Amino acid sequence: MENLFVVVVTYNRADFLENLLDSLGRLDMRPEGIIVVDNASSDHTADVASRAISAGDLPIRYERLPENLGGSGGFSRGVELALEAGAGWLWLMDDDVEVLPGAVDELDRFTPDYSCIIGRRYDANGNPFFWQHHFVEALGIFLPVSHGVFKHSDVFRTNVGNFEGMLIKAPLARSIGLPDPRFFITWDDVIYGWLAAQRTPVVYVNAFVIQKVRAQRQVDLGLRHLNDSSDLSRRYVMRNRGHVAQYLRAHGKFNRIGFGTGTALTFLKEIFRLALVERTPKGFGALWRGWRESRAILADQGWEPMPPVPAQAGRDTA
Incomplete structure (x- = not known):
């Protein structure tokens, strides 16, 4: 290599x-x-x-x-x-x-x-x-x-x-x-x-x-593991749905109804994480705040994906 x-x-x-x-x-x-x-x-x-x-x-x-x-x-x-x-x-x-x-x-x-x-x-x-x-x-x-x-x-x-x-x-x-x-x-x-x-x-x-x-801390659900998390992570799990949607949109693969369903499933998964792994009701506010932030990102008409990185002379030609 x-x-x-x-x-x-x-x-x-x-x-x-x-x-x-x-x-x-x-x-x-x-x-x-x-x-x-x-x-x-x-x-x-x-x-x-x-x-x-x-x-x-x-x-x-x-x-x-x-x-x-x-x-x-x-x-x-x-x-x-x-x-x-x-x-x-x-x-x-x-x-x-x-x-x-x-x-x-x-x-x-x-x-x-x-x-x-x-x-x-x-x-x-x-x-x-x-x-x-x-x-x-x-x-x-x-x-x-x-x-x-x-x-x-x-x-x-x-x-x-x-x-x-x-x-x-x-x-x-x-x-x-x-x-x-x-x-x-x-x-x-x-x-x-x-x-x-x-x-x-x-x-x-x-x-x-x-x-x-x-x-x-984690719970084995058989088909997947659920690890512990934090309020910061919970917020960004929901907030970054906006960026995920924008990337899908940039590649012509955004389905508004399907994506909304996926967002609801993401929210429910985090609720299950709170209940099963962390055993606390705290954290709902972070999820809600992140979802509201995701809406602003999704509405940003000036959003652009990350651009390619120019190749250096004599490098990365393979």
């Missing part, structure tokens, strides 16, 4: 970041570069990055943003920096995971045939984490699919992304543009994968490459 760059976004989780960098140092096949984007953390994240850079074992570039731009803004800047540095492949991940030693070799098996790849991951307890989804354009939501997607093949074709290990080839990233910072958090990786799927197959592969290290 030529010129692999890892893009990590972090915010006030210095110890998790340190663990992730340590795991990158244990890789059998090292990346050419590691971009760490710090969303204006107030903990000792800068010290962790400084020590890792001083150790000289990993090719780290650390950038601290002047304000918290959310995961979306962080990944947008990180992808931009990686492309500017000449990345051939970009491996996007949050700070609360660690990579498994043979991960790059495992993913590399699929790079001759695919330009957007998502490997499997374990949860914090070391159990396989269920992640198989498909974005239903008519509803504007992603839905879980069967557990047995790898019964007959090591490749499952999907149309969503995940910023806990999404691997994307640089020319494809340039063609669909940077991750959209307007999302701030949630829906950004789903739509980034969906945009990629408009141009090329996006695949979920039967290779465990990442483990989540931050434990989360």
Whole structure:
């Protein structure tokens, strides 16, 4: 895998970041570069990055943003920096995971045939984490699919992304543009994968490459997991429905009635999350506020999708 760059976004989780960098140092096949984007953390994240850079074992570039731009803004800047540095492949991940030693070799098996790849991951307890989804354009939501997607093949074709290990080839990233910072958090990786799927197959592969290290409360519903959340996340889950609708509209795939149904289902899912996982009625206000904000985004006649990133001379021609 030529010129692999890892893009990590972090915010006030210095110890998790340190663990992730340590795991990158244990890789059998090292990346050419590691971009760490710090969303204006107030903990000792800068010290962790400084020590890792001083150790000289990993090719780290650390950038601290002047304000918290959310995961979306962080990944947008990180992808931009990686492309500017000449990345051939970009491996996007949050700070609360660690990579498994043979991960790059495992993913590399699929790079001759695919330009957007998502490997499997374990949860914090070391159990396989269920992640198989498909974005239903008519509803504007992603839905879980069967557990047995790898019964007959090591490749499952999907149309969503995940910023806990999404691997994307640089020319494809340039063609669909940077991750959209307007999302701030949630829906950004789903739509980034969906945009990629408009141009090329996006695949979920039967290779465990990442483990989540931050434990989360969750309920196993059989066909899917429901994790715990926060009022901020609840607000943006609903607010960003506006951006999702605009992307569908830009690609001629927006169905007003279907999308309204999908929004209602999203709202109900978050109510179930409050009841089953967090066991509290608090959070309804955040959902309502986010829905009202989504209406303003949807009504914005000047909204435009993220533009393509121009190719650099002599690069990204494949």
